[in-house]
Amino acid sequence: MxxxxxxxxxxxxxxxxxxxxxxxxxxxxxxxxxxxxxxxxxxxxxxxxxxxxxxxxxxxxxxxxxxxxxxxxxxxxxxxxxxxxxxxxxxxxxxxxxxxxxxxxxxxxxxxxxxxxxxxxxxxxxxxxxxxxxxxxxxxxxxxxxxxxxxxxxxxxxxxxxxxxxxxxxxxxASLRTSPSLDARSASWATAPRMGISSSQATMAAVTAEGPGMSSGEASIIGTGDQSNRGWH
Known part of the structure; x- marks a missing residue:
């Protein structure tokens, strides 16, 4: 059209x-x-x-x-x-x-x-x-x-x-550029239980694989989530 x-x-x-x-x-x-x-x-x-x-x-x-x-x-x-x-x-x-x-x-x-x-x-x-x-x-x-x-x-x-x-x-x-990272994080959350790791650890791995484009706010949130989950293991 x-x-x-x-x-x-x-x-x-x-x-x-x-x-x-x-x-x-x-x-x-x-x-x-x-x-x-x-x-x-x-x-x-x-x-x-x-x-x-x-x-x-x-x-x-x-x-x-x-x-x-x-x-x-x-x-x-x-x-x-x-x-x-x-x-x-x-x-x-x-x-x-x-x-x-x-x-x-x-x-x-x-x-x-x-x-x-x-x-x-x-x-x-x-x-x-x-x-x-x-x-x-x-x-x-x-x-x-x-x-x-x-x-x-x-x-x-x-x-x-x-x-x-x-x-x-x-x-x-812009929408296409943001979608791959979301797909990667969703996949990491879905496979985390089967791998015996926490969701925050899986997210950190996905973000690390994405490269240095992560903002400081994202890193802070992920780091906080990872520390809070360590007491459950």
Missing amino acids: RHLQTGTLLITTLFTGLMAGLFAAFAYSVMPGLGRSSDHTFVEAMQGINKAIINPAFMLPFMGTIPLLGLAVALAWRGQSRPALPWLIAALVLYLMAFMVTSGVNVPLNDKLAQAGDPAHIRHLARWRSDFEGSWVAWNVVRALLHTAAFGCLTWALVLHGTHRTHESAGSG
Whole structure:
């Protein structure tokens, strides 16, 4: 389950980052560049871009991020990396908002521009451009910011997930390091009666075999127990 959430978070963060980068590139590079072109060039270029972008390389991360985010939230809700849950929920909300901007504003504008037909035969080309450009550019900035914010939330969730796993691994390692000494002492207590020695003597032998890692408190307790038992033999 932990590996599943780690993989889900990595892929989701990557996909969201790709979307944020794509729309940001339109905001600070593509659209300002097209804004300096003629009406014919602008309409022709946007129609071509809107057709070319419908491909698996775009649709997979754009559409696939939503179920992946839902899966990441569900896994965190069930107890895997719970500290990352608020950031995952925030990322999901932000991504859904950006998705609604794209599907509710930018895509209808693209479809409307496509219905205008061949730019060489469009009458009042400047009016078509004016109706499209201002709204599309403004809402593209909005979705770029939303995707970037979602990417930031996912990045921090990934950091928290890694930190949580590190702490869990450290705790498991400490538990494994203490268990052998406990097993050795338990075994010595169980075999002491058959060997004709006291439990304290068996414990002292087990501790001696464990090495110099025994604390002074442990040595004091064992020594006291051994002295008190000598009167019974």
